[in-house]
Amino acid sequence: MTVVTGRTGDQLLGLAVNSFTSVSLRPALVAFCVARMSSTWPQLRPVGTFCVNILAEDQEALSRAFAAHGPDRFSGVGWRPAPSGAPILAGALAWVDCAVEAEHEAGDHLIVVGRVRELDLDHEGRPLVFYRGGYGRFEP
């Protein structure tokens, strides 16, 4: 699981995303799919940059918060700015800071391709996974 984040002015943006994937090594490109109905993407698109946070296995509650509609998803969430300014969420295993490279229409989703600008591993650990409708983790 990942949370894709961004920042426009004082406003913090983020949504839970499980469609994140690597695309190309040279140049370094990644992608995720976002619903056409997303209310976050139209705000994030003009920013032109976003950060993909790879969640750790103990961050299920964070994933749920960023998939929920309603109050501020960042309430009580620790973060620091990536080089782009987008939030790096506290406790995430790794982050990938990107510039929007392309956007492709794909049914009821859009495929957003990002060019990797910077990335780093923050913690050792195992990732949070979403499989067959439920959260889980890799066996040790």
Ligand SMILES: Cc1cc2nc3c(=O)[nH]c(=O)nc-3n(C[C@H](O)[C@H](O)[C@H](O)COP(=O)(O)O)c2cc1C
């Ligand atoms: C496990 C899980 C995975 C998700 N993956 C995606 C995804 O890949 N793309 C997407 O657009 N929404 C995905 N969502 C849904 C969004 O996180 C959710 O609809 C969110 O409320 C979107 O908010 P928005 O309207 O602010 O964009 C996922 C939700 C869950 C629970």
